[in-house]
Amino acid sequence: MAGHAEQAPQRVLIASANPLFGKGLEKLLRQRWKIAPEQVRLAGEMHAALNALDQWQPDLVLVDYDDETIERARFLDHLIQGGGRALQVVMVSLRDSGEVVVYDRQTFRGERAGDWLEQPWPTQPPSQEQPRRQDGMKHFVIVGVLVVIFTVLTNFGLQSAGLLPVQASAQATLIDQLFNAHYWVISFLFSLIGVFMVYSIVVFRRRGENDTQQGKFFKGSTKLEIFWTIIPLGTVLYFSYLGSLSLADIRRVEPQALVVNVTAGQWYWRFEYPETGITSGSLVLPVGEQVLLKMTSADVIHSFWVPEFRVKQDILPGENLVKELRFTPTLTGEYKVLCAELCGGAHANMNAPVIVMDKADFAAWEAGEMAAVSSDPAARGERLAKNNGCLGCHSLDGSPLVGPTWKGMAGSTHELADGSSVTVDEAYLIQAILEPNAAVVKGFPPGVMPATYADQFSEQQIADLVAYMQSLK
Numbered sequence: 001m002a003g004h005a006e007q008a009p010q011r012v013l014i015a016s017a018n019p020l021f022g023k024g025l026e027k028l029l030r031q032r033w034k035i036a037p038e039q040v041r042l043a044g045e046m047h048a049a050l051n052a053l054d055q056w057q058p059d060l061v062l063v064d065y066d067d068e069t070i071e072r073a074r075f076l077d078h079l080i081q082g083g084g085r086a087l088q089v090v091m092v093s094l095r096d097s098g099e100v101v102v103y104d105r106q107t108f109r110g111e112r113a114g115d116w117l118e119q120p121w122p123t124q125p126p127s128q129e130q131p132r133r134q135d136g137m138k139h140f141v142i143v144g145v146l147v148v149i150f151t152v153l154t155n156f157g158l159q160s161a162g163l164l165p166v167q168a169s170a171q172a173t174l175i176d177q178l179f180n181a182h183y184w185v186i187s188f189l190f191s192l193i194g195v196f197m198v199y200s201i202v203v204f205r206r207r208g209e210n211d212t213q214q215g216k217f218f219k220g221s222t223k224l225e226i227f228w229t230i231i232p233l234g235t236v237l238y239f240s241y242l243g244s245l246s247l248a249d250i251r252r253v254e255p256q257a258l259v260v261n262v263t264a265g266q267w268y269w270r271f272e273y274p275e276t277g278i279t280s281g282s283l284v285l286p287v288g289e290q291v292l293l294k295m296t297s298a299d300v301i302h303s304f305w306v307p308e309f310r311v312k313q314d315i316l317p318g319e320n321l322v323k324e325l326r327f328t329p330t331l332t333g334e335y336k337v338l339c340a341e342l343c344g345g346a347h348a349n350m351n352a353p354v355i356v357m358d359k360a361d362f363a364a365w366e367a368g369e370m371a372a373v374s375s376d377p378a379a380r381g382e383r384l385a386k387n388n389g390c391l392g393c394h395s396l397d398g399s400p401l402v403g404p405t406w407k408g409m410a411g412s413t414h415e416l417a418d419g420s421s422v423t424v425d426e427a428y429l430i431q432a433i434l435e436p437n438a439a440v441v442k443g444f445p446p447g448v449m450p451a452t453y454a455d456q457f458s459e460q461q462i463a464d465l466v467a468y469m470q471s472l473k
Contacts (some may be wrong), residue, residue, distance in 0.1 A: 002266050005226045006047070006379060008033035008034070008035055009033070009035075009039075009058070009059035009060040009088065010058070010059050010221055011039055011041070011056060011057065011058040011059050012029060012035070012039060012040045012041070012042060012048045012059070012060045012061075013042045013049065013052050013053070013056065013058035013060070013062070014026065014040065014042050014043065014062045014064075014069050015049040015062065015063050015064060015067075015075075016042070016044065016062075016063075016064030016067050016069075017045065017064070017067050017069040017070075018045075018064060018066075019042075019044065019377065021064050021066075021067070022042040022044070023042075024197070025042050025062055025092065026042070028430070030382075038241060041056060042348075044069075044432070044464070045069065046069060046070060046071055046074060046075075047145075049070060049075065050074065050075070053415045059088065060088040060090070061088065061089050061090070062092050063075075063089065063090065063091045063092065064091075064092065065092060069184075079194075080103070096413075101168065111118035113172050132360065139199075139203070139454065143196060143199050143272075144184065146191075146195045146199065147191045147192050147195045147196075149192035150187075150190075150194065150195055151184075151187045151188045151191040152187075154186075154187035154190055154191055155183050155187040157183055158186070159180070159183065159184045160262070161206050164176060164179060165307045165408045166329060166331065167308070167310075167330070167331070168306075168308035168309055168329060168331040168333065168335060169308070169309040169310065169311070169327045169328055169329055169330055169331075170327070170328040170330055171250045171309060171310055171311050171327050171328070172248045172309060172310040172330075174249055174250060174307065175246060175250075175310040175311075176310070176461055177242075178239070178242055178243065178246060181242065182239075183240070185235065190237075198402070213257075213312060225230045229296075234407050239347075239355055240388055250311065250326070250327075251326060252326075253326070254290040256289075257289070257290040257291060257292040257326065258273075258285065258286065258289055258290070258291050258292065259273075259274055259275065259292050259294065259454075260273055260283065260285075260292070260293050260294070261273075261274060261293075261294050261295075261296075262283075262293050262294065262295040262296070262304065262315075263295075263296055263297075263298055263456075264295065264296070264297045264298065264302035264304070264315045264339070264350075265297070265298035265388075265389060265391060265450055265452065266298075266299050266300065266343060266344050266346070266350075266448075266449075266450050267297055267339070267344065267346040267349055267350035267392055267402075268281070268350065268352075268388055268389015268390070268392055269281065269283070269337060269348065269350070269389065270387055270388050270389065271283045271284075271351040271387075273366075275371060275407065276366055276369075277370070278366065278369045278370065278383075279387050280369065281350060281352055281353075281386050281387040281388070281389065282352060282353040282354070282355055283337055283353070283354045283355070284355045284356070284357065284362065284365055285330050285354070285356050285357075285362070286329075286356075286357065286358070286359045286362035287329065287330065287331070287332050288328065288329070288330065288359070289305070289326070289329075289357060289358065289359070290325050290326060290328045291326065291327055291328070291329065292322075292324060292325075293313070293324065293325045293326075294322050294324055295313065295315045295319075295322065295323045295324070295325065296315065296321065296322055296323075297315045297316060297317040297321075297450060298317070298450060298456065299317055299343075299394060299450045300317055300343050300344065301314060301315065301316055301317065301341050301343065302314070302315045302339050302341055302343050302350070303339055303341035304325060304337060304339075305337065305338050305339070305340040305445075306335055306336070306337050306354055307335075307336070307338070308335045309327050309329070311325060311327050312340055313325040314341060319358050329356040331356065332356050332358060333355075333356055334350070334353060334354070334355050334356075335353075335354040335356070336351050336353060336354060337351060337352050337353075337354050338350070338351050339351070341439060345402065345448065345449075346393065346402050347462060348388075349392055350392070356369075375426065377414070377463060377464045377467035377468075378464070378467045378468045378470075378471040379465050379468075380461075380464040380467075380468075380470045381461075381466070381468025381469070381471075383462035384457070384461055384464060384465055384468075385465060385468060388456075390465075393448075394406045395407070396472060400443075400444075402448055403444060403448070403449060403460060404441050404444060406469050406472050407472050408472065408473060409424050409472070409473065410424055410425075410469055410470040410473075411423070411424060411425070411470075412424050414441045414442075415441070415442045416439050416442055417440045417441070417442050417443060417444075417446065419442075424437060426466055426470070429465075429466045429469055429470075430462060430466060433452045433453050433454075433457075433462055433465065433466075434453065434462070435451065436449035436450070436451055436453075437449070437451065
Protein backbone atom coordinates (compact mmCIF):
# COMPACT_ATOMS: atom_id res chain seq x y z
CA MET A 1 0.00 0.00 0.00
CA ALA A 2 3.05 2.24 0.04
CA GLY A 3 2.55 3.12 -3.61
CA HIS A 4 -0.61 5.03 -2.71
CA ALA A 5 0.80 7.00 0.21
CA GLU A 6 0.99 10.34 -1.63
CA GLN A 7 -2.63 10.36 -2.78
CA ALA A 8 -4.99 8.97 -0.12
CA PRO A 9 -8.41 7.62 -1.19
CA GLN A 10 -11.50 9.56 -0.20
CA ARG A 11 -13.71 6.51 0.36
CA VAL A 12 -12.54 3.03 1.36
CA LEU A 13 -14.81 -0.02 1.43
CA ILE A 14 -13.65 -3.08 3.41
CA ALA A 15 -15.54 -6.24 2.41
CA SER A 16 -15.20 -8.96 5.07
CA ALA A 17 -17.42 -10.89 7.46
CA ASN A 18 -14.58 -10.94 10.00
CA PRO A 19 -14.85 -7.87 12.27
CA LEU A 20 -11.23 -8.27 13.41
CA PHE A 21 -10.07 -8.08 9.80
CA GLY A 22 -12.04 -4.90 9.17
CA LYS A 23 -10.96 -3.16 12.35
CA GLY A 24 -7.33 -4.11 11.73
CA LEU A 25 -7.31 -2.70 8.20
CA GLU A 26 -9.15 0.42 9.29
CA LYS A 27 -6.46 1.02 11.91
CA LEU A 28 -3.70 0.59 9.30
CA LEU A 29 -5.43 3.02 6.95
CA ARG A 30 -5.74 5.67 9.65
CA GLN A 31 -2.08 5.29 10.58
CA ARG A 32 -0.85 5.49 6.97
CA TRP A 33 -3.19 8.01 5.37
CA LYS A 34 -4.65 9.81 8.41
CA ILE A 35 -8.15 9.36 6.98
CA ALA A 36 -11.26 10.11 9.05
CA PRO A 37 -13.59 7.38 10.37
CA GLU A 38 -16.42 8.46 8.06
CA GLN A 39 -14.17 7.72 5.06
CA VAL A 40 -14.16 3.99 5.83
CA ARG A 41 -17.08 1.60 5.63
CA LEU A 42 -17.17 -2.06 6.72
CA ALA A 43 -19.39 -4.49 4.81
CA GLY A 44 -19.82 -7.79 6.65
CA GLU A 45 -22.32 -9.31 4.22
CA MET A 46 -22.60 -9.59 0.45
CA HIS A 47 -25.65 -7.36 0.02
CA ALA A 48 -24.05 -4.64 2.17
CA ALA A 49 -20.94 -4.67 -0.02
CA LEU A 50 -23.05 -4.42 -3.20
CA ASN A 51 -25.11 -1.54 -1.80
CA ALA A 52 -21.96 0.32 -0.86
CA LEU A 53 -20.58 -0.13 -4.40
CA ASP A 54 -23.80 1.26 -5.90
CA GLN A 55 -24.60 4.09 -3.51
CA TRP A 56 -21.41 5.11 -1.77
CA GLN A 57 -19.06 4.64 -4.81
CA PRO A 58 -15.76 4.02 -3.00
CA ASP A 59 -12.34 4.82 -4.49
CA LEU A 60 -10.68 1.78 -2.91
CA VAL A 61 -12.14 -1.66 -2.17
CA LEU A 62 -10.27 -4.01 0.18
CA VAL A 63 -11.49 -7.61 -0.13
CA ASP A 64 -10.76 -10.25 2.50
CA TYR A 65 -8.83 -12.96 0.65
CA ASP A 66 -9.70 -15.58 3.29
CA ASP A 67 -13.45 -14.84 3.44
CA GLU A 68 -15.83 -16.83 1.27
CA THR A 69 -18.81 -14.66 2.26
CA ILE A 70 -18.10 -12.24 -0.61
CA GLU A 71 -19.27 -14.12 -3.71
CA ARG A 72 -16.90 -13.26 -6.54
CA ALA A 73 -19.45 -13.69 -9.35
CA ARG A 74 -21.97 -11.25 -7.89
CA PHE A 75 -19.22 -8.89 -6.80
CA LEU A 76 -17.76 -8.97 -10.30
CA ASP A 77 -21.13 -8.24 -11.91
CA HIS A 78 -21.42 -5.04 -9.89
CA LEU A 79 -17.90 -4.03 -10.79
CA ILE A 80 -18.70 -4.50 -14.49
CA GLN A 81 -21.91 -2.52 -14.14
CA GLY A 82 -19.83 0.31 -12.77
CA GLY A 83 -18.85 1.12 -16.36
CA GLY A 84 -15.76 3.17 -16.82
CA ARG A 85 -15.50 4.41 -13.25
CA ALA A 86 -12.02 3.62 -12.00
CA LEU A 87 -11.40 2.31 -8.51
CA GLN A 88 -8.67 0.42 -6.74
CA VAL A 89 -9.42 -3.25 -5.91
CA VAL A 90 -7.14 -5.05 -3.48
CA MET A 91 -7.31 -8.58 -2.06
CA VAL A 92 -5.74 -8.73 1.39
CA SER A 93 -4.99 -11.45 3.96
CA LEU A 94 -4.01 -10.87 7.58
CA ARG A 95 -1.71 -13.50 9.12
CA ASP A 96 -1.30 -14.50 12.80
CA SER A 97 1.96 -12.56 12.98
CA GLY A 98 0.15 -9.35 12.06
CA GLU A 99 1.71 -9.33 8.58
CA VAL A 100 -0.45 -7.95 5.75
CA VAL A 101 -0.27 -10.01 2.55
CA VAL A 102 -1.56 -8.33 -0.61
CA TYR A 103 -2.48 -10.85 -3.32
CA ASP A 104 -3.71 -8.40 -5.94
CA ARG A 105 -3.69 -4.65 -6.43
CA GLN A 106 -4.89 -2.99 -9.62
CA THR A 107 -6.96 -0.17 -10.97
CA PHE A 108 -10.15 -1.88 -12.04
CA ARG A 109 -12.23 -1.01 -15.07
CA GLY A 110 -15.14 -2.93 -16.54
CA GLU A 111 -13.20 -4.01 -19.61
CA ARG A 112 -10.59 -5.71 -17.41
CA ALA A 113 -13.00 -7.95 -15.52
CA GLY A 114 -11.45 -11.11 -16.93
CA ASP A 115 -8.07 -10.20 -15.42
CA TRP A 116 -9.61 -9.88 -11.97
CA LEU A 117 -11.25 -13.33 -12.28
CA GLU A 118 -7.85 -14.88 -12.82
CA GLN A 119 -6.54 -13.73 -9.44
CA PRO A 120 -5.92 -16.37 -6.75
CA TRP A 121 -9.26 -16.40 -4.93
CA PRO A 122 -9.35 -18.82 -1.96
CA THR A 123 -11.29 -21.65 -3.57
CA GLN A 124 -10.57 -25.36 -3.76
CA PRO A 125 -11.29 -27.85 -6.52
CA PRO A 126 -14.55 -29.79 -6.11
CA SER A 127 -12.55 -32.97 -5.64
CA GLN A 128 -11.10 -31.59 -2.39
CA GLU A 129 -14.42 -30.32 -0.96
CA GLN A 130 -16.03 -33.72 -0.41
CA PRO A 131 -13.25 -35.12 1.84
CA ARG A 132 -13.50 -31.98 4.02
CA ARG A 133 -17.24 -32.56 4.47
CA GLN A 134 -16.64 -36.20 5.24
CA ASP A 135 -14.03 -35.29 7.84
CA GLY A 136 -16.44 -32.85 9.49
CA MET A 137 -19.24 -35.42 9.52
CA LYS A 138 -16.88 -37.97 11.07
CA HIS A 139 -16.26 -35.63 14.01
CA PHE A 140 -19.98 -35.05 14.49
CA VAL A 141 -20.68 -38.81 14.49
CA ILE A 142 -17.95 -39.44 17.07
CA VAL A 143 -19.16 -36.60 19.29
CA GLY A 144 -22.77 -37.76 18.96
CA VAL A 145 -21.88 -41.28 20.10
CA LEU A 146 -19.84 -39.91 23.02
CA VAL A 147 -22.72 -37.63 24.07
CA VAL A 148 -25.11 -40.60 24.16
CA ILE A 149 -22.67 -42.70 26.19
CA PHE A 150 -21.92 -39.97 28.71
CA THR A 151 -25.62 -39.08 29.00
CA VAL A 152 -26.41 -42.64 30.06
CA LEU A 153 -23.45 -42.76 32.47
CA THR A 154 -24.28 -39.37 34.02
CA ASN A 155 -27.92 -40.30 34.53
CA PHE A 156 -26.86 -43.60 36.10
CA GLY A 157 -24.61 -41.69 38.49
CA LEU A 158 -27.40 -39.30 39.47
CA GLN A 159 -29.86 -42.14 40.02
CA SER A 160 -27.31 -44.07 42.09
CA ALA A 161 -26.37 -41.11 44.29
CA GLY A 162 -29.54 -41.36 46.37
CA LEU A 163 -30.43 -37.69 45.98
CA LEU A 164 -34.04 -38.24 47.07
CA PRO A 165 -35.29 -39.83 50.30
CA VAL A 166 -37.50 -42.91 50.34
CA GLN A 167 -40.91 -42.69 48.67
CA ALA A 168 -43.53 -42.81 51.43
CA SER A 169 -46.65 -41.50 49.70
CA ALA A 170 -48.59 -42.02 46.50
CA GLN A 171 -47.72 -38.46 45.49
CA ALA A 172 -43.99 -39.18 45.85
CA THR A 173 -44.16 -41.71 42.99
CA LEU A 174 -45.68 -39.16 40.60
CA ILE A 175 -43.29 -36.39 41.57
CA ASP A 176 -40.24 -38.65 41.31
CA GLN A 177 -41.22 -39.48 37.74
CA LEU A 178 -40.80 -35.78 36.96
CA PHE A 179 -37.49 -35.73 38.82
CA ASN A 180 -36.24 -38.68 36.76
CA ALA A 181 -37.21 -36.95 33.52
CA HIS A 182 -35.31 -33.86 34.67
CA TYR A 183 -32.28 -36.04 35.44
CA TRP A 184 -32.23 -37.19 31.80
CA VAL A 185 -32.37 -33.61 30.52
CA ILE A 186 -29.65 -32.52 32.97
CA SER A 187 -27.47 -35.49 31.97
CA PHE A 188 -27.89 -34.73 28.26
CA LEU A 189 -27.10 -31.02 28.57
CA PHE A 190 -24.08 -31.71 30.79
CA SER A 191 -22.77 -34.32 28.34
CA LEU A 192 -23.49 -32.19 25.28
CA ILE A 193 -21.48 -29.24 26.60
CA GLY A 194 -18.74 -31.28 28.26
CA VAL A 195 -18.10 -33.67 25.37
CA PHE A 196 -17.99 -30.92 22.73
CA MET A 197 -15.61 -28.86 24.87
CA VAL A 198 -13.21 -31.69 25.78
CA TYR A 199 -13.29 -33.18 22.26
CA SER A 200 -12.45 -29.80 20.70
CA ILE A 201 -9.60 -29.20 23.15
CA VAL A 202 -8.09 -32.64 22.51
CA VAL A 203 -8.65 -33.15 18.77
CA PHE A 204 -8.31 -29.60 17.45
CA ARG A 205 -5.47 -28.41 19.67
CA ARG A 206 -2.34 -26.91 18.18
CA ARG A 207 0.25 -29.61 17.68
CA GLY A 208 3.43 -27.62 17.79
CA GLU A 209 4.91 -24.18 17.17
CA ASN A 210 4.65 -24.61 13.39
CA ASP A 211 0.90 -25.28 13.54
CA THR A 212 -0.45 -21.78 12.83
CA GLN A 213 -3.53 -22.69 10.82
CA GLN A 214 -6.66 -20.85 11.91
CA GLY A 215 -10.14 -22.24 12.11
CA LYS A 216 -12.78 -21.16 9.63
CA PHE A 217 -14.45 -17.89 10.61
CA PHE A 218 -18.23 -17.77 10.70
CA LYS A 219 -20.72 -15.24 12.05
CA GLY A 220 -23.57 -17.52 13.06
CA SER A 221 -26.23 -19.94 11.90
CA THR A 222 -29.89 -19.05 11.64
CA LYS A 223 -30.86 -22.72 11.49
CA LEU A 224 -28.90 -23.45 14.67
CA GLU A 225 -30.48 -20.50 16.48
CA ILE A 226 -33.97 -21.66 15.45
CA PHE A 227 -33.11 -25.19 16.58
CA TRP A 228 -31.83 -24.22 20.02
CA THR A 229 -34.85 -21.95 20.55
CA ILE A 230 -37.62 -24.31 19.47
CA ILE A 231 -36.25 -27.48 21.10
CA PRO A 232 -35.85 -25.98 24.64
CA LEU A 233 -39.23 -24.24 24.29
CA GLY A 234 -40.88 -27.53 23.36
CA THR A 235 -39.12 -29.27 26.27
CA VAL A 236 -40.37 -26.67 28.76
CA LEU A 237 -43.93 -26.90 27.43
CA TYR A 238 -43.81 -30.69 27.62
CA PHE A 239 -42.64 -30.61 31.25
CA SER A 240 -45.37 -28.09 32.03
CA TYR A 241 -47.90 -30.53 30.62
CA LEU A 242 -46.48 -33.39 32.72
CA GLY A 243 -46.52 -31.13 35.79
CA SER A 244 -50.18 -30.23 35.26
CA LEU A 245 -51.11 -33.91 35.01
CA SER A 246 -49.20 -34.69 38.21
CA LEU A 247 -50.77 -31.74 40.03
CA ALA A 248 -54.27 -32.84 39.02
CA ASP A 249 -53.59 -36.35 40.29
CA ILE A 250 -52.03 -35.08 43.54
CA ARG A 251 -55.05 -32.87 44.28
CA ARG A 252 -57.54 -35.65 43.57
CA VAL A 253 -60.23 -35.62 46.29
CA GLU A 254 -61.31 -38.73 48.16
CA PRO A 255 -64.53 -38.20 50.16
CA GLN A 256 -63.45 -40.46 53.06
CA ALA A 257 -60.13 -38.69 53.72
CA LEU A 258 -58.89 -38.42 57.30
CA VAL A 259 -59.14 -34.76 58.37
CA VAL A 260 -56.43 -33.34 60.61
CA ASN A 261 -56.37 -29.71 61.73
CA VAL A 262 -52.81 -28.41 61.87
CA THR A 263 -51.70 -25.31 63.78
CA ALA A 264 -48.21 -23.94 63.12
CA GLY A 265 -46.64 -21.49 65.54
CA GLN A 266 -43.26 -20.28 66.73
CA TRP A 267 -41.93 -22.92 67.00
CA TYR A 268 -44.24 -25.89 67.27
CA TRP A 269 -46.74 -28.02 65.40
CA ARG A 270 -50.11 -28.98 66.86
CA PHE A 271 -52.32 -31.67 65.29
CA GLU A 272 -56.01 -31.99 66.14
CA TYR A 273 -58.27 -34.82 65.02
CA PRO A 274 -61.77 -33.29 64.97
CA GLU A 275 -63.60 -36.61 64.66
CA THR A 276 -62.18 -37.90 67.96
CA GLY A 277 -61.16 -34.71 69.74
CA ILE A 278 -57.54 -35.88 70.03
CA THR A 279 -54.80 -33.25 70.19
CA SER A 280 -51.21 -34.36 69.64
CA GLY A 281 -47.74 -33.00 69.10
CA SER A 282 -47.09 -35.85 66.64
CA LEU A 283 -48.81 -36.42 63.32
CA VAL A 284 -50.03 -40.02 63.48
CA LEU A 285 -51.56 -41.43 60.28
CA PRO A 286 -52.92 -44.74 58.95
CA VAL A 287 -51.20 -46.21 55.91
CA GLY A 288 -53.08 -46.33 52.61
CA GLU A 289 -55.68 -43.71 53.54
CA GLN A 290 -55.81 -40.21 52.09
CA VAL A 291 -55.18 -37.43 54.60
CA LEU A 292 -56.61 -33.92 54.37
CA LEU A 293 -54.65 -31.38 56.38
CA LYS A 294 -56.42 -28.09 57.16
CA MET A 295 -53.62 -25.79 58.27
CA THR A 296 -53.50 -22.39 59.95
CA SER A 297 -50.69 -20.24 61.37
CA ALA A 298 -50.75 -18.64 64.80
CA ASP A 299 -48.18 -15.96 64.01
CA VAL A 300 -45.96 -15.81 60.90
CA ILE A 301 -45.59 -17.69 57.62
CA HIS A 302 -44.70 -21.36 58.07
CA SER A 303 -44.45 -24.20 55.58
CA PHE A 304 -45.45 -27.84 56.11
CA TRP A 305 -42.96 -30.24 54.52
CA VAL A 306 -42.32 -33.96 54.90
CA PRO A 307 -39.50 -34.83 52.43
CA GLU A 308 -40.55 -38.49 52.16
CA PHE A 309 -44.05 -37.42 51.08
CA ARG A 310 -42.66 -34.94 48.46
CA VAL A 311 -45.44 -32.43 49.16
CA LYS A 312 -45.17 -28.99 50.75
CA GLN A 313 -47.65 -26.25 51.59
CA ASP A 314 -47.08 -22.72 52.88
CA ILE A 315 -49.25 -21.68 55.82
CA LEU A 316 -50.21 -18.01 56.06
CA PRO A 317 -51.22 -16.10 59.19
CA GLY A 318 -54.60 -14.44 59.34
CA GLU A 319 -58.10 -15.12 60.48
CA ASN A 320 -59.95 -17.69 58.35
CA LEU A 321 -56.86 -18.34 56.20
CA VAL A 322 -56.94 -22.14 56.02
CA LYS A 323 -54.58 -23.95 53.63
CA GLU A 324 -55.32 -27.53 52.56
CA LEU A 325 -52.96 -30.32 51.61
CA ARG A 326 -53.81 -33.88 50.55
CA PHE A 327 -51.57 -36.93 50.42
CA THR A 328 -51.78 -40.69 50.90
CA PRO A 329 -49.10 -42.41 53.04
CA THR A 330 -47.95 -45.71 51.50
CA LEU A 331 -45.09 -46.82 53.75
CA THR A 332 -45.21 -47.37 57.49
CA GLY A 333 -42.46 -45.81 59.54
CA GLU A 334 -41.37 -42.70 61.39
CA TYR A 335 -40.63 -39.47 59.54
CA LYS A 336 -40.38 -35.81 60.47
CA VAL A 337 -42.38 -32.74 59.50
CA LEU A 338 -40.18 -29.69 58.96
CA CYS A 339 -40.87 -26.01 58.52
CA ALA A 340 -39.58 -25.04 55.07
CA GLU A 341 -40.01 -21.29 55.61
CA LEU A 342 -37.63 -19.20 57.72
CA CYS A 343 -39.89 -18.22 60.61
CA GLY A 344 -37.63 -16.84 63.35
CA GLY A 345 -34.78 -17.63 65.68
CA ALA A 346 -35.70 -21.23 66.50
CA HIS A 347 -36.80 -22.11 62.97
CA ALA A 348 -34.28 -24.96 62.75
CA ASN A 349 -35.90 -26.67 65.74
CA MET A 350 -39.45 -26.46 64.40
CA ASN A 351 -40.09 -30.12 63.65
CA ALA A 352 -42.42 -32.82 64.86
CA PRO A 353 -42.64 -36.62 64.48
CA VAL A 354 -44.76 -38.14 61.72
CA ILE A 355 -45.74 -41.74 62.41
CA VAL A 356 -47.39 -43.86 59.73
CA MET A 357 -48.83 -47.13 61.08
CA ASP A 358 -51.16 -49.93 60.06
CA LYS A 359 -54.86 -49.19 60.31
CA ALA A 360 -55.26 -51.57 63.26
CA ASP A 361 -52.40 -49.89 65.11
CA PHE A 362 -53.86 -46.47 64.31
CA ALA A 363 -57.22 -47.48 65.76
CA ALA A 364 -55.46 -48.70 68.90
CA TRP A 365 -53.55 -45.39 69.13
CA GLU A 366 -56.81 -43.44 68.89
CA ALA A 367 -58.38 -45.53 71.65
CA GLY A 368 -55.34 -45.04 73.87
CA GLU A 369 -55.25 -41.29 73.33
CA MET A 370 -58.95 -40.93 74.15
CA ALA A 371 -58.52 -42.98 77.32
CA ALA A 372 -55.45 -41.02 78.41
CA VAL A 373 -57.43 -37.93 79.42
CA SER A 374 -56.68 -37.59 83.15
CA SER A 375 -58.50 -35.91 86.00
CA ASP A 376 -55.15 -34.59 87.28
CA PRO A 377 -54.68 -30.92 86.14
CA ALA A 378 -50.87 -31.29 86.11
CA ALA A 379 -51.12 -34.36 83.84
CA ARG A 380 -53.44 -32.50 81.51
CA GLY A 381 -51.03 -29.53 81.54
CA GLU A 382 -48.11 -31.80 80.67
CA ARG A 383 -50.07 -33.11 77.70
CA LEU A 384 -50.88 -29.56 76.56
CA ALA A 385 -47.23 -28.51 76.87
CA LYS A 386 -46.01 -31.44 74.75
CA ASN A 387 -48.70 -31.02 72.10
CA ASN A 388 -48.29 -27.27 71.68
CA GLY A 389 -44.54 -26.93 71.33
CA CYS A 390 -43.94 -25.39 74.76
CA LEU A 391 -41.05 -27.74 75.46
CA GLY A 392 -39.23 -26.59 72.34
CA CYS A 393 -38.49 -23.27 74.06
CA HIS A 394 -38.56 -24.24 77.78
CA SER A 395 -36.48 -27.11 79.09
CA LEU A 396 -37.36 -29.44 81.97
CA ASP A 397 -33.79 -30.15 83.07
CA GLY A 398 -32.62 -26.67 84.09
CA SER A 399 -30.82 -25.78 80.83
CA PRO A 400 -31.84 -22.47 79.23
CA LEU A 401 -33.28 -22.55 75.72
CA VAL A 402 -35.11 -19.75 73.95
CA GLY A 403 -36.98 -19.13 77.20
CA PRO A 404 -36.31 -19.84 80.89
CA THR A 405 -36.33 -23.43 82.10
CA TRP A 406 -39.46 -24.66 83.86
CA LYS A 407 -37.53 -26.80 86.32
CA GLY A 408 -37.76 -25.25 89.77
CA MET A 409 -39.23 -22.05 88.33
CA ALA A 410 -42.43 -21.95 90.41
CA GLY A 411 -41.85 -20.25 93.74
CA SER A 412 -38.43 -18.84 92.76
CA THR A 413 -37.49 -15.17 92.34
CA HIS A 414 -36.55 -13.91 88.86
CA GLU A 415 -34.83 -10.68 87.96
CA LEU A 416 -36.63 -8.95 85.09
CA ALA A 417 -35.20 -7.09 82.13
CA ASP A 418 -36.17 -3.71 83.65
CA GLY A 419 -34.10 -4.43 86.80
CA SER A 420 -36.98 -5.31 89.09
CA SER A 421 -37.59 -8.70 90.70
CA VAL A 422 -40.69 -10.88 90.78
CA THR A 423 -41.78 -14.00 92.63
CA VAL A 424 -42.91 -16.68 90.20
CA ASP A 425 -46.34 -17.43 91.62
CA GLU A 426 -49.59 -18.45 89.93
CA ALA A 427 -50.48 -14.86 88.97
CA TYR A 428 -47.12 -14.29 87.31
CA LEU A 429 -47.30 -17.60 85.39
CA ILE A 430 -50.77 -16.74 84.04
CA GLN A 431 -49.53 -13.30 83.03
CA ALA A 432 -46.46 -14.84 81.34
CA ILE A 433 -48.76 -17.02 79.21
CA LEU A 434 -51.31 -14.37 78.28
CA GLU A 435 -48.97 -11.33 78.12
CA PRO A 436 -45.49 -12.77 77.53
CA ASN A 437 -43.84 -9.40 76.88
CA ALA A 438 -45.15 -7.63 79.99
CA ALA A 439 -42.46 -8.92 82.36
CA VAL A 440 -39.54 -10.50 80.49
CA VAL A 441 -36.91 -12.36 82.52
CA LYS A 442 -33.46 -10.79 82.34
CA GLY A 443 -31.15 -12.45 79.84
CA PHE A 444 -33.88 -13.46 77.41
CA PRO A 445 -34.92 -11.40 74.36
CA PRO A 446 -38.35 -9.77 74.39
CA GLY A 447 -40.91 -10.37 71.69
CA VAL A 448 -39.95 -14.01 71.10
CA MET A 449 -42.86 -15.78 72.76
CA PRO A 450 -46.07 -15.26 70.71
CA ALA A 451 -48.94 -13.44 72.43
CA THR A 452 -51.59 -15.70 70.90
CA TYR A 453 -52.23 -18.22 73.66
CA ALA A 454 -55.18 -16.25 75.04
CA ASP A 455 -57.02 -17.15 71.83
CA GLN A 456 -55.76 -20.74 71.69
CA PHE A 457 -56.30 -21.92 75.26
CA SER A 458 -59.34 -21.85 77.50
CA GLU A 459 -59.12 -20.75 81.13
CA GLN A 460 -59.14 -24.38 82.21
CA GLN A 461 -56.26 -25.24 79.87
CA ILE A 462 -54.22 -22.28 81.15
CA ALA A 463 -54.88 -23.42 84.72
CA ASP A 464 -53.71 -26.92 83.76
CA LEU A 465 -50.46 -25.52 82.29
CA VAL A 466 -49.80 -23.51 85.46
CA ALA A 467 -50.45 -26.61 87.57
CA TYR A 468 -47.93 -28.56 85.49
CA MET A 469 -45.27 -25.84 85.81
CA GLN A 470 -45.83 -25.69 89.58
CA SER A 471 -45.35 -29.44 89.80
CA LEU A 472 -41.80 -29.24 88.38
CA LYS A 473 -40.03 -28.75 91.71
